[in-house]
Amino acid sequence: MTLASGFRHGVHPREEKELTSQLPIRRMPFPDEIVLPLRQHAGNPAKLCVKVGDHVERGDPVGLADGWVSVPIHASAAGTVTDIGLWPHPDGSMALSVTIAVDRYAPQVPRPRMVPHWEGLSVDEVVRAVQDAGVVGLGGAAFPTHVKLAPPSDHAVHTLIINGAECEPYLTSDHRTMAEYPERVLFGIRVMMHAMQVGKCVVGVERNKPDAIAALRAALPADLDITILPLTVKYPQGAEKMLIQAVTGVEVPSGKLPVTVGVVVQNVGSVAAIAEVFETGLPLIERIVTVSGHGLRRPANLIVPVGTKLRDLLTFCGGVTPDAAEVIIGGPMMGQAQANLDAPVLKGTTGVVVLEKHETRLEKVYPCIHCGRCLEACPVFLNPSLLGDFARVARYDDMVDLHLADCMLCGSCAYVCPSNIPLAQLFQASKVALRRAKAGAA
């Protein structure tokens, strides 16, 4: 079977991108209050470095990186620290957060800072600058970007892959970034290729974004080997392993990192954030968020200060419709439903989607009828039907034998399940149970 810029299996949820795909990016005004959790990225949470009553300028750190796999958190607006304590986190927990009352009369101009000239910097200095700017993967997982810039030296990286697939329904923030700021994306790629000493770069973009593909191609520099590769429109095309297969034709071995096949993948938004670091010196304190859904009155692509509360964001977008019922951070396939609208936008928040009641999955769950649709949907060729049976009776060791570890929780199985079985949820719970058992045994 040939894979013309795609992968096998996967699903075709309704895209719903037309709600925002042609809306230019606008800037949202500063809210009255911002809340900055110290844990916004994979790895160690940032270490608190302010106290209540402190005045912070826009761009000042409120938390410092704690070790290698960690990044600092910066104030996204000038103001006064009014509270440091537990606050609702988008993951459903309560997390240590810094609350800042935004100074309404401050010009919100960041302190003047040195803009490092990237060409004069060594690889280590570039990596350091990226970490100091708090840049993380903006595609949702929020893995610190500088860690990926310095891959283990026992593997040679030959290709940098930029993920512009944006396969989640509704989301258009990467689309608009590529269409409106192609130069910034390409400058970020230039810095990364320089830092990683990589000669080749491929930008994968799903075919449903022709304007983004055209904009990037028009801005391609002559001196770099950069290819813009249109990809099949299918979910989860933007999953790292699926993207690598679509670009290189190679399957990343089970349980291994992409670097073992000589590639590193970075999200388009992260690349643009790196470009910003070396253009203006500004750390990652705002991001582009798609606010969309049929439950929202005025969908938009917005530049939002990190730490803006969902309530303020939705209010700025005209509020919600009377039938609005579920608010999701991220896309509807892998995003997280919110129980509290005081939760803030984080660095990894790609979008906020408001679903109406009839669009939610609040329906009856039937027994598995073994139709096998989940097997034909699973992009990593697992047997979700059997895994689901095992999960329900807590046979976790059997699930390990069936490669539960390869499940990336993309939700394709649960999406196609006619019996509405929450397979992705069962698998996530099983993974957590296995981790706990392992931690208990160690």
Add this chain to the structure above:
Amino acid sequence: MSTPLSTKLIVTASPHVRSQDSTPVIMWNVVGSLAPVIVAAAWFFGASALLVIAAAALGALFTEHSLGRGGSLADGSAVITGLLLGLSLPAGLPLWMAFLGGAFGIGFGKLVWGGLGQNVFNPALVGRAFLQAAFPVAITTWPAVGGGFWTLKGDLFAFPFTHPTPDAITSATPLGLLKFEGTGTHLANLVLGNTGGSVGETAALVILAGGAFLAWKRYLNWRIPTGILLTVAAFSTVLHLIDAKRPDALFMLFSGGLMLGAVYMATDMVTSPVTNLGRWVFGAGIGVLVVVIRIWGGLPEGVMYAILFMNALVPFINRATQPRVFGTGRKAGA
């Protein structure tokens, strides 16, 4: 200007959207696709066919309603079991037997296993196997086709637990004729369904049309019937070439319950494999067994036992045909 969001937010796990098909939708589509088959049964065997089908369906529904989990009638699966059982019975079968078959199929073919999705054997065939064992004469008494729509065949209204008086005009099935009397049947009659047999198994073209509809809607997996029919055709062609007295592929395909079994019984999702390779294996196994039983077995027809036998092997087929996990085996890079 803005509507405040209700305090009752819905919080579900991801994914938050799902495709349109649901299990009841699939089941009721299968029921709908059986309507033309039922009409064909009535065309050939008159009101008797409808009575037998209704009795079997009532038996299935009654049992599901009284012993199944609350509300499980609505998912449509018990209706399918009842209708399929009714379609696989002869037109003159006493109605109490048909009712009992439906009740046994749901009770012992499905509910004792734990209800929908849990059973190993196709419930309709469990009901039919029970009837075959309990009433071997009644279930092999085949009324002739035709004779007026309202003319009732056989002793339909025999009092429960009495055996019928076989006074109706009967005729052998094409397979019975071949096996016991060595005579063939005209192919046109076989294809159209104008032969003796169970009420719903004779109209091969109507069954195929229903199957094509379901396959197009992806409510049945085309690999299973294709595997069965191809295997039967290939195997019987080989046997026919070796010994010309043996029936040819067309006769084998269009006689007996093969079409009904291949399209509607073997494709039951619950009792067939989940992997595509497994579906081919399952279909081929049924095809071989059908030919073996028909040619060398004591019975003229073997579709029911072939499917039940392969049902028992489904867990092993599933295990042996697990797909290769992404990033393992020869395709993994580095």
